[in-house]
Amino acid sequence: MTNKWPHSSTPDPLDPRSFRVAALVRAARSAQNQTEFGRALGGYSQPQISKFESGEADPPASVIETCMRIVAEQRGVTEELNPTEISEQLLRVAATPELSHLARAIGLIVKALEPRQIGRPRSKTPQ
Known part of the structure; x- marks a missing residue:
């Protein structure tokens, strides 16, 4: 899996060798602020998103799945794998x-x- 981030020192949030839920949530949020992103995820508060991003709290599986889908779409990966x-x-x-x-x-x-x-x-x- 190639790193498609602008700086090679930035870990790829989808790479299983360096996978971190916090990095995945941050990458999915992109330019949105935490409040907007929390609403888009289904009503999570800004403090909850902050805890997900800092690693203080683990998000539910549905949030992880949504974040993975968002990051994949950001990269242009839209097809489902068989x-x-x-x-x-x-x-x-x-x-x-x-x-x-x-x-x-x-x-x-x-x-x-x-x-x-x-x-x-x-x-x-x-x-």
């Missing part, structure tokens, strides 16, 4: 040793989302 593209990207990211913890977390999320078959116990997989 499941194959998502899995290919995950494989590339998870292949790096410094992100092995991310690969495990994604695996646990996917496992939790698997539909359960009624009446059948889940098979136990060795760890």
